[in-house]
Amino acid sequence: MERLYRRKVPLALLLTPELARQLAEISRSLNRQVGVLLDRQGVVSHVLVGDAKGLVIPPLPRERGAKGRLKGLRLIHTHLDSSILTRDDLMDLALLRLDAVAAVTAGADGQAGAIQVAHLLPRPLDGHNWGIIEASHPGALSLDFAALVASLEEELAQVETAGEEGRGRERAILIGVTGNNREAAEDSMEELCELARSAGLEVAATLIQRRSRFDPRFLMGKGRLSELVIQALQQGADLLVFDAELSPSQVRSITDFTELKVLDRTQLILDLFAQRARSREGKLQVEMAQVNYLLPRLVGKGDALSRLMGGIGGRGPGESKLEMDRRRLRDRLHRLRQELAGVGAERRERRQSRRRQGLPILSIIGYTNAGKSTLFNALTRAGVLSEDRLFATLDPTSRRLRFPREREVIITDTVGFIKNLPKNLLEAFKATLEELTEADLLIHVVDLSNPRFVEQMAAVEDILGSLNLQDKPLLTVFNKADRVDRNLAAGQCRIHHGVAISAIDPGSLLPLIARLENQVEFFFSLAGRTDLGKLQREL
DSSP states (O other): OHHHHTOBOOTTOSOOHHHHHHHHHHHHHHTSOEEEEEETTSBEEEEEEOOSSOOOOOOOOGGGSOTTSOOSEEEEEEESSOOOOOHHHHHHHHHTTOSEEEEEEEOTTSOEEEEEEEEEEEEEETTEEEEEEEESSGGGOOOOHHHHHHHHHHHHHHHHHHHHTTTOOOEEEEEEEESSOHHHHHHHHHHHHHHHHHTTOEEEEEEEEEOSSOBTTTBSOHHHHHHHHHHHHHTTOOEEEESSOOOHHHHHHHHHHHOSEEEEHHHHHHHHHHHHOOSHHHHHHHHHHHHHHHGGGOOOOGGGGEEEOOSTTOOSEEEEHHHHHHHHHHHHHHHHHHHHHHHHHHHHHHHHHHHHTTOOEEEEEEBTTSSHHHHHHHHHOOOOOOOSSTTOOOSOEEEEEEOTTSOEEEEEEOOOBOTTOOHHHHHHTHHHHHHHHTOSEEEEEEETTSTTHHHHHHHHHHHHHHTTOTTSOEEEEEEOGGGSOHHHHHHHHHHHTOEEOOTTOGGGGHHHHHHHHHHHHHHHHHHTTSOHHHHHHHO
16 A cells, blocks of 8 residues: 555646556455545545445545635546446545546456546536546546646636626525425525525525425435535535525535535525614624524534643533633623613613604514615605615614694604514514504505515514514505506505505605505594503504
């Protein structure tokens, strides 16, 4: 074996006939597969010995494979029965991003026989992500290996450069794994694409895999996951985003398997909220949600990270670094809860002040990007940020609104809802969502132009139910009615006793203003202009 470590292969060659003969000779004498990993200087970096059916490659340093590049190693190994590359060989090629994988037949006489070489392709060809080169024996292999690798690296670098020009954004592959409901998975994937773009990601590709049973470690199949690694390399992506909430062990398994950054739907939403938070309260809420998410996902490496304590009763592993990190996070979580409790007290004081003024409170709610802030601006001329992207508004804003009959109300713009809203976010935004409990009327804004508006309405109703607000007086407002058929808008208004508007057209708001004013007059007439809070509870 020591002779193999002393070998050096010329740069233009994949391997020399002499090295192939040595590998075949050792393999037959041991009746095991034998292999070597060669770097780009042609030096043997690893010698591998397996069993008769295969061999295992040890973990390789991650720094060997820079973003969008190959690892600079080629695997040459023997097969005792034939030179045909196996699925495991091709998975090693993909997952380890090797320059090439070659299988040489170790003949019964110890001589090297037929050879088969696989290398990755810069883009798929005829449905395959790798090219295969064959020869009857290593000496007959006509291949300028240095030129091949240089060409591959050049084309992969062009993909990477093209992905970065004018953007400076991370490129991601979005993945959905579903059971039987393909249509629901496609709708959810469209929303994940919107979330990714709103978070500043470049969507390189999307994938939906149907599985009758989800893999407990990887969620999807290992074979499909290895193809994803090649796809990420070919498209200059370094991030996988799953349309699901992954367990901590799944995130670790997928990250270790692919050597790519892995996010789930919850983490993407948290990152998006972190980008949008502007006020001190919003930043506290987002940080609390992130700490709650991170705490169970802290991992360590056992006693190797432990600090030793001396003295009687203090021998053995002390407090590990992992435990210290967890304790710090718990301490931070405790402080965040205290600060948010203070924010909640301030909010309650402001609400009580508004109550003492005897003004009804109207809260605008709805699915994210339904046009809530646009409507709020149209009614109050507040000038709050309103953009055509998800979660443009995180911090609630309140303004006074005077109706034509001289009635005044407080109207509030609130954070948008989304399907499968992470529980951590619901807990963190408790102080903000408490505003809804004090509202006399909820104005549910629906994006009628969205093909999934029915599902979005159901998602909002589910969240209201989780907040025990399902019995709160509610007016449904169908926004963006100018983008759909008039009959659709009229039909939905009849079904839900709602009103259709276009928040960017002031003329379309008159029926809504009339409805709101009538509702407010109704509140005043029943309450005798006194305790609207008591009236709300009675209703």
